[in-house]
Structures are given as structure tokens and as C-alpha cells.
Amino acid sequence: MDNGAKDAALRERAASVIPGGMYGHMAMGARMPANYPQFFARAKGARLWDVDGNEYIDYICSYGPMIAGYGNERIAARAEAQRRSIDIGNGPAANVVELAERLVGTVAHADWAVFSKNGNDATTTCVMAARAHRGRSKVLVARGAYHGSQPWANRRAPGAPGTEHGAFPEYAFNDAASVEGVVREHSGQIAGIMVSAFRHDAGSHQELVDPNFAAAVRRLCDQEDAALILDDVRAGFRLSLDASWSLLGIRPDLSAWGKAIANGEPLAATLGSERFRDAMKSVFVTGSFWYQSAPMAAALETLDVLHEENAPARLEALGQRLRDGIDEVARLHQERIRQSGPPQMPAVMFEDDPNCERGLALCSRLIEHGVYFHPWHNMFLSLAHTEDDIDRTIEAVDGAMGEL
């Protein structure tokens, strides 16, 4: 392993021109193992290379966007062909219609689409459409769930007014009684209830959705004439090629998509049902780059690839192979690990490790073995991962646990 001299030199330069040296979820800072690289030089397939030339099998996939392999040639070629004709103009290219049609044909609840850039643009557009539907302001959100860093969604913003989150009452995810109670308290003022595909809050073990909770949320939304808003930004297209709650037989009214939708080209989408079309029409949302056609071309090709390769099943099989292998290795080393969430988006954490110390130690060892894991955030599988990658990763976990 290289000593990371180039990474260290860049961090030093960054410290003077970027507050804290880096921002947001990609800041290594003090919370991640010291030997994690901050800067990357190359990406291909399921591999990343840092600026010092170290190679990693990557299980973060840029925190989700990469689903069909870094530099996927089909997808890159289609985006580049679009870019050579036109990317931005004074209106969109024809493929905005093609992509909207495609998503309406793919996601059962969707009758329309509106495209944006950040996943948070899509969740915000859902909030705005839900509010416009009946002129009500409140949108229930699960305590601790992440729907973006815009002020309405961000509880880590010093100086925000005390009123900032009054319109976003909190319930406990997977707790039907909790959401029922919050609905009772705000009945008549509720525009929508926002849910994540499953509980994937950073720093916690993941939780799949309790079907009774999902059914209760659907029933409450119907009862209140409010929108069931599914935030599928993080999980979208990994669990299903339909909305993630289709696996539970529950249709949302509005859904937010981003991350993997264009295999890393910047694109987000809000999908909605007919009942919310007029509300969406009445809301003004936009952005300078929201109509870019190259990412839409990438999305069309990504959807082709995901369908052809039956992505959710393939990622599940890969994720299960990884999970089984890690379980086996942990047993051998007598490590009390807990793997949670769907196999396509694994979280590997330790039991009784509230400050994640053992998780950090494992990840720190793994990075030396050329495997990029995350100690307290869910990870992501991609179609570029192979059985051989998984088996080498299990070997690396074996080695790393031996060194702990």
C-alpha cells in the first residue's frame, strides 16, 4: 500500500480553500478511518483507484449512483452521442419525452414525470406537489430519515429559524401506532406522508419495511386525501425496477428518484399519479441544468441495461453471496457482526458497537486489503461486481478480521 502522499498533499491544499477540507457525505474528515483516501483518480467497472494509485473493489458505488459499472461503455456512449448533438438549449431535447414515457411505463404508480438534478430536488418537488393538491402544508417525515440537505429537510443547520420544521412533524419509521398518532394530531392539515424505501438511516442497522406499517401509511393517506410520498432516491432500481414499495403491494402517489437513475450522470425525477397532475402543474420548480439531455440519454440506456440484466435479482444474488460469505468468516473469527437491509444494499456493522469503533477498525484493515467498505452507512452492489470480486472481498474480510 502506498503511503498516500498525493492524497495528503491534496488534503493540505484543500484545507485552505474548502472549509474543513471537504464538505458533506464525501468528507473523510475525522469520522472515517485515517487511511481512507479522500481523492480519486480513476474508476472502471466496480473498481476505484485513489490518487496514489491504490486499487479498490468498491462497495459504495459513489453512494449509490453507480449501478451498471463506472464508465459503462454503452451508457457513456449514448450520453456522449447526445452531448455531441445537444446537451442544453433553450428547451429540452426530444428525449425528455421519451424518458418520461419510459418511466411511466416502468413504474406502476406513475402517470407523469418531472426531471431535476439532485435527489433533494425530487423530494422537494414531491413536497410542493403534495401541498398544492389540497392547499395544506404539513408533510410527515420519519425521525432520523434523510431526504436531503435543503433547509426543510436538514436538522443540522445552525441558525435555522425555530419555525423551520413545524410543517414536517416526525413519526417513528415502521411504527404504525406512531404515524397514526401524528396523523390524528395534524388531521386536516396533512399534505403528505413521506417514507423511505426501507429504514436506511446512516449510523443505524437497516430495517426492512413492516408490511403492516406500509398498509397503515397507505390507509392514512387515503383517509386524509394526502399523498403517500416514497423517497426512492437511495434504493431506486436496486430492489425493483418498479417503485420499491411495489414489493409490498403498496403504490405511492408521488415518488422521488435520483442516484442510480442515470448510472452517475446527474439526474433526478419526481414521478406522480394522475390525481396529483393538476397540483404539479400549479407549482413552479426549475433549475438551469434540469433539462440537460445527456443525462436523460444515459438514463434511457441505464434502464435498458437494468432490464436486460434483471438488475434487482442479479444484485440480490451478489449481495446474498457477500452476506453469506461474511457471516461464515465472522463465525470463524467469533466476531459478532450484524448484516442488515436488503442484500443489494448491505450494511455490515458490529453488535454492541455504538461508536462504531470496531466497524472503523475493520474498515481500516479492509482498505489495506483493497476493499472499500463503509463503517456506518449502507453500501451498494452493482452489475459490474462479479462473483470473483465477492469471493476476493470475503477473503479480504477474513484477512482483516484476523488482523483485528
Add this chain to the structure above:
Amino acid sequence: MDNGAKDAALRERAASVIPGGMYGHMAMGARMPANYPQFFARAKGARLWDVDGNEYIDYICSYGPMIAGYGNERIAARAEAQRRSIDIGNGPAANVVELAERLVGTVAHADWAVFSKNGNDATTTCVMAARAHRGRSKVLVARGAYHGSQPWANRRAPGAPGTEHGAFPEYAFNDAASVEGVVREHSGQIAGIMVSAFRHDAGSHQELVDPNFAAAVRRLCDQEDAALILDDVRAGFRLSLDASWSLLGIRPDLSAWGKAIANGEPLAATLGSERFRDAMKSVFVTGSFWYQSAPMAAALETLDVLHEENAPARLEALGQRLRDGIDEVARLHQERIRQSGPPQMPAVMFEDDPNCERGLALCSRLIEHGVYFHPWHNMFLSLAHTEDDIDRTIEAVDGAMGEL
């Protein structure tokens, strides 16, 4: 002129899968001349081609992003080279540091940079950093100014809670007494005062900044230990390669950039002074695509091009040639037009035309002459425009006014 059959067919398809057929500022809908195309197929230099093959000299530049020519080969090649190595990863590429250093060296008030995707992400990050500085929530904004479509900035959002804009008291742009009065009313609670580079509200004649107003805003921010926040998203790099208010000798504390920064690749930036570095460190902002390195490569090349070609002076000369020519033609036709704003970002409207009927009629004729103007939004010049383009445009205006 083609009959727009392809455009019409796409609009019909769009109407069923996109609410209202299109959204935001790029929706032609009912507010723009009926013969304006909605969809575009090709872009090169200062030219756009719609899906029916009609060619236009473009004065909208995708509403600002295009400053160095659609498909600028130097910029596209640098972005594409970066994309082939890596665009997204589990951390940024080295060029995030290079670009931050470059901007800190270019924009006098800036000691640091944080990158994002939408201009509205950059204005929001300014608000959050300003609030974090002294833990105060209020940010003054000019009545009618556009800073994005996120809920805090959007007053066209049915169902928004009544409290939504309480933290954003409004003053009248260019009116020192107005901003003084609003500061007096909220003194001690003020995190910042947000200003646009000049008054460029859609639907109004533009107004350059009154130096007394600018000096008053700076003085009030100093007095309140609040941030002077310059929203340079729309005007940035066209009036100056420094922040636009540098032309008035006034330094902002925080500035928001987007649109032209990467010649159409999706990128936005928040720049700040040393005094706000710790505040910025304390705020959590992020997005899945905010660390994309291809747009950063495009920005580095765009800045090279803008410096080499002395963009503000060149765009000013082109804009002045256009303005003088249109004035001359209007005199000949006895049309009472009013051209406003800086020549680099011209607005061409009629006097006594509150519903813009005459403006719409002129634009509708111009589009038939192959010139894409906007009836009620400022326009943009680019380095790809030539004197010959300008002269052909003036001829087209002459022809169109003759047909009115």
C-alpha cells in the same frame, strides 16, 4: 420556415406524461409566442436547431449557462477527458482543489469554495452559512428577485405554510431607505442581506445597481455583523471575472455562482470570505452529484477561455453593437422600445407594454427570421456570437418591425 410538425407531435406526447407539457422556465406553454419551438435537436456555437430543423441565432444561451459557445471544443474535450478517467467516485477528484484554488485566485472576496449543482443550491448554501455565523435566521431579499425555486425562495408554491417566508423579509432593490428600514425592524436577528448582481427580474425592465444602494447594503451588513450575499448565478462572469459588485468597489462576504461557470456542464459554487469559514464548516450540505469532476474540468477550461478572450469586455462590445443597431432600427420604425441592463445581458422590451403584447409580437416575427429573442426575460451574449451574427440580427429586427 418549417411548420413545426415534429415539435407539435412531441408536445402532444409530452402533454400526457409531463404535467402541463413542460415545467419551469423552459415551458413554452401559453406565455410564449405560439411559434416558439419547445424542443431542440442540435446546438453549436451561437446557433440552435429545433427538432424540425429550423436554425436560430440564439440570444438566450440556455438562460445563461452557454457563455463560450455550445459544444465549445476545448471545454468539451477537457470535460470528456476527465469523464474517461473518473467523473464520480467515493470522493472527489483532485480537480476540486484546483478549481477551488482557481476561484479563490479569481474572485477577490473569496477565501474558500463549496461546489454544488443548481444555482439554487449555491444561494441556499449562502443562506445556511450566513445563519450559522451568529446563529441568526433572517436573510433579507429584494421583493421580486429570483434566487431559485426551493421552498424558501419560492413564492409561487400553493399550500406552503404561512411561516415559510417569515425569515426572509423583503426590501425594495436599489432603495437604500427601504433596506435601512427593514434592517432597523429586524436588527439583531439578521444573518444576511441577499442582493442580485443587478435588477434582472423577469417581466421588468432591468436596472443597474445604484452605487449608493450598494454602499448602504455593505455598511448595514458591517453594522449588523451580517453577510452581504451576492447572488451572481445569473450574471456571473459576464460583467466581470471577479464578483459583479467588484465593479462598484463593493465586496460581498458570500457569493453564489452557477449557470455559466462551466459553459453548461452542471455546476454551482458558493464562495466565501475567511470570516464565514467556520460557519460554513458547521453546516451540512451535500448532494449525490455535487462532487462530479467532469463539470469541474469544464469550469477550469471555461475560466481559461474567459480570461484569454477577456470575456466581459468582448461581450459588452457585442452587446453594445446589438443595442445600438436595435435603437437605430427602432427609430426608423418609430417603435418606442426600451433596452435595459448591461449590454452583456440585454433586455429588449417596449415602453407602455405592460402585458408584453408588442414584445410577444416582435419575438414571434423574429423567430421566423431565425433569431431567438425573449419577450420578457433578460437575454445573454456569448463568446460564440460574432459581429456578423449581430448585424444579421439587427437586419432581422428591422424586418420584423416592418411586419408588425
